[in-house]
Amino acid sequence: xxxxxxxxxxxxxxxxxxAFWILLSGIxxxxxxxxxxxCCSIVSIISHDLLVKGKSEKKLLKSLRLLIYIPWELWQIVxxxxxxxxxxxxxxxxxxxxxxxxxxxxxxxxxxxxxxxSITLTPGTITILVEPARGxxxxxxxxxxxxxxLLVDQTMQKKVAHVFMET
Amino acid sequence: MVIVYxxxxxxxxxxxxxxLVGSIGLLRxxxxxxxxxxTGKCDTLGGGLVILGAMIYHxxxxxxxxxVIAKLAFLVFFIFIANPTATHAIMKAAYKAGVEPWCLxxxxx
Numbered sequence: 459x460x461x462x463x464x465x466x467x468x469x470x471x472x473x474x475x476x477a478f479w480i481l482l483s484g485i486x487x488x489x490x491x492x493x494x495x496x497c498c499s500i501v502s503i504i505s506h507d508l509l510v511k512g513k514s515e516k517k518l519l520k521s522l523r524l525l526i527y528i529p530w531e532l533w534q535i536v537x538x539x540x541x542x543x544x545x546x547x548x549x550x551x552x553x554x555x556x557x558x559x560x561x562x563x564x565x566x567x568x569x570x571x572x573x574x575x576s577i578t579l580t581p582g583t584i585t586i587l588v589e590p591a592r593g594x595x596x597x598x599x600x601x602x603x604x605x606x607x608l609l610v611d612q613t614m615q616k617k618v619a620h621v622f623m624e625t
Numbered sequence: 626m627v628i629v630y631x632x633x634x635x636x637x638x639x640x641x642x643x644x645l646v647g648s649i650g651l652l653r654x655x656x657x658x659x660x661x662x663x664t665g666k667c668d669t670l671g672g673g674l675v676i677l678g679a680m681i682y683h684x685x686x687x688x689x690x691x692x693v694i695a696k697l698a699f700l701v702f703f704i705f706i707a708n709p710t711a712t713h714a715i716m717k718a719a720y721k722a723g724v725e726p727w728c729l730x731x732x733x734x
Contacts, residue, residue, distance in 0.1 A: 481696070481699075482699075535670055538666050538670075539643050542646065542650060542662060542666050543667070545650075546646050546647075546653060547646065547649070551653065551654070553654070553659060553729075554729045555656075555658060555726055555728065555729075557726060574713060575706070575713070578665060578666075578709035582662065584658070584661060584665060584716055585716070587720065596720075598662075598716065600659060
């Protein structure tokens with residue numbers, strides 16, 4: 459099982475790096491392809507554990523859920539920009555900054571990073587600190603409404619927890 | 626072709642608009658944290674929209690070299706990861722250094 463996981467990690471990182479090499483080089487003769495593949499195999503054998511880390515349980519389902527989550531996140535980014543544009547261009551600048559604190563059920567590194575970056579990109583909030591041990595987030599909000607959206611509704615936390623199955 | 630030009634112009638215009646709003650916000654907002662709100666978000670979407678416009682233009686104008694579109698797509702992908710991470714890093718550094726957040730009714734700094 460341990461060996462199988464290792465092989466899976468090496469294969470996955472090799473596949474990603476080879477696809478990246480081919481797309482970026484754009485030259486399809488034997489020399490460039492072979493040198494690229496040799497480099498990819500060396501790097502993936504030495505450092506595959508940097509890219510593919512931890513247990514590989516239900517990776518496929520999580521990736522699928524992440525793919526569904528990304529379009530919603532893109533829409534939130536558009537909303538965030540319209541919100542900031544409104545606050546910037548309004549003559550009276552309707553801002554009222556607060557710093558809020560909340561705890562989540564998330565513990566995994568990747569899920570914490572996803573939630574932190576999602577908070578930074580969505581309307582009116584930026585992550586200041588994350589405490590991985592307790593899943594605690596310190597967030598700077600530009601006004602009362604976005605702060606309450608994070609504290610009361612908690613739609614984003616629920617969505618991320620659903621994606622990574624860490625409720 | 627006119628439709629393509631219209632879509633590309635709209636995307637580039639929207640991108641430039643959001644980048645401009647980010648710059649205005651950088652000048653108008655009262656303190657360090659709120660200024661990061663303006664730049665951290667507007668630069669992400671503004672840059673993304675400009676690159677999306679370039680991708681569509683390239684697709685119809687130079688359809689021989691499709692790899693360029695893949696490279697531009699990678700660029701969007703990395704901007705959307707790097708930008709919030711950098712914003713968060715600057716924010717965290719300011720918080721650790723003890724920059725006081727501005728509250729309603731104070732003087733702007």
